[in-house]
Amino acid sequence: MILVTGGAGYIGSHTVLKLLERGFDVAVADNFINSKTKVIERMKKLAKRDFSFYETDVREKDQLDKIFSENKIDLVIHFAGLKAPGESVDKPLEYYANNLDSTIALTCAMNEHGVFKLVFSSSAAVYDLRSDMPLDEASPTGNCANPYGRSKRMCEQILTDAVNANKLRSVALLRYFNPIGAHESGQIGEDPQDTPNNLMPYITQTAVGRRSRLYVYGNDYDTPDGTGVRDYIHVEDLAAGHIAAIEYLENNHGVSVFNLGAGKGVSVMELICAFEKASGVEIKTEFAARRPGDSPICYASVDKAKTLLGWEAKKTIAEACADSWRWQKSNPNGY
Numbered sequence: 477m478i479l480v481t482g483g484a485g486y487i488g489s490h491t492v493l494k495l496l497e498r499g500f501d502v503a504v505a506d507n508f509i510n511s512k513t514k515v516i517e518r519m520k521k522l523a524k525r526d527f528s529f530y531e532t533d534v535r536e537k538d539q540l541d542k543i544f545s546e547n548k549i550d551l552v553i554h555f556a557g558l559k560a561p562g563e564s565v566d567k568p569l570e571y572y573a574n575n576l577d578s579t580i581a582l583t584c585a586m587n588e589h590g591v592f593k594l595v596f597s598s599s600a601a602v603y604d605l606r607s608d609m610p611l612d613e614a615s616p617t618g619n620c621a622n623p624y625g626r627s628k629r630m631c632e633q634i635l636t637d638a639v640n641a642n643k644l645r646s647v648a649l650l651r652y653f654n655p656i657g658a659h660e661s662g663q664i665g666e667d668p669q670d671t672p673n674n675l676m677p678y679i680t681q682t683a684v685g686r687r688s689r690l691y692v693y694g695n696d697y698d699t700p701d702g703t704g705v706r707d708y709i710h711v712e713d714l715a716a717g718h719i720a721a722i723e724y725l726e727n728n729h730g731v732s733v734f735n736l737g738a739g740k741g742v743s744v745m746e747l748i749c750a751f752e753k754a755s756g757v758e759i760k761t762e763f764a765a766r767r768p769g770d771s772p773i774c775y776a777s778v779d780k781a782k783t784l785l786g787w788e789a790k791k792t793i794a795e796a797c798a799d800s801w802r803w804q805k806s807n808p809n810g811y
């Protein structure tokens with residue numbers, strides 16, 4: 477059985493569904509700090525299968541003991557954490573407390589209960605974004621733009637130390653680039669609790685009328701059209717990357733690092749155009765100042781995941797836009 481922390485969130489819910497579809501037994505732990513209870517029912521309905529759910533903060537030792545005692549867990553996927561880079565600048569202590577403490581508590585509980593395999597949600601934010609693009613797994617880390625990125629890098633180091641001390645045996649550090657899209661049913665998707673920080677939910681909320689316009693942060697970057705370039709990956713491809721990582725950990729011990737991205741850069745204006753084409757809805761945009769801390773370009777080299785995991789992103793930007801739109805149109809106010 478696989479324990480998924482943060483399994484009610486955006487990436488977690490899509491991954492849990494894929495695990496259930498592939499026949500894995502799953503237990504989910506989430507405290508709904510950034511998600512809604514409704515997602516659990518929708519996942520069960522889509523998968524036509526049940527799974528154990530624990531409403532808990534994964535920093536709580538008693539609760540972790542209960543979960544590990546009640547289930548025969550073979551591997552943990554640790555999605556739970558706070559994830560907004562901008563917010564982390566104003567609330568650094570909350571970010572360090574949640575992201576580090578959850579990782580430490582979980583690692584201790586896993587060790588005590590004899591569970592040694594972990595897949596960790598890391599981020600492109602751990603890289604020094606002043607490096608040459610594309611970023612590969614050996615590109616420099618550190619000099620992170622915000623406390624969020626630093627917290628993820630610290631977790632990577634904590635987990636590496638735990639493996640070196642034989643507290644864990646097999647750890648995959650998955651560095652995600654920019655997840656977009658939604659399950660093709662339109663039943664689960666990204667549902668930011670406040671004003672969206674990320675581009676795609678801001679686009680879809682503008683399209684559905686919840687926002688009057690989209691502000692494009694910077695059109696004077698040294699990029700082909702002057703707007704920021706990122707590596708957008710469909711959340712379903714990302715979910716599939718976790719299955720590939722689980723299979724890889726069967727036979728590979730130690731710490732393995734993988735970029736999970738599409739491996740190509742797409743600008744803000746290109747994403748808006750693709751969305752307009754997929755949805756048939758015009759997005760009112762306005763150019764605004766650069767967002768502090770933003771890098772002009774960030775995209776991944778995904779050769780390592782292709783070679784060792786046998787995984788690569790398959791879905792197009794057009795499909796991701798169509799899926800994001802289907803989700804938002806069917807759920808204008810989220811869950």
Ligand code: NAD
Pocket residue numbers: 481482483484485486487488505506507508509510511532533534535554555556557558559574578597598599600651652653654655674
């Ligand atoms: P999300 O906020 O939608 O999901 C995280 C889930 O974890 C939420 O359901 C939240 O309620 C839960 N949670 C948070 N702290 C918890 C705690 N202490 N105990 C129990 N549950 C807790 O975020 P997401 O986009 O699905 O991201 C999942 C992971 O991937 C995060 O670790 C994030 O940092 C990482 N990541 C996300 C992105 C992205 O752009 N979405 C990019 C790179 C990495």
Ligand code: UDP
Pocket residue numbers: 561654673674675676678690691692693694703704705706744767770774
């Ligand atoms: N962006 C934007 N308007 C928004 C949100 C984002 O122009 O409302 C831009 C942002 O400046 C960046 C790109 O879209 O160039 C992706 O931003 P996001 O926050 O989604 O991802 P990140 O910058 O964290 O990789």
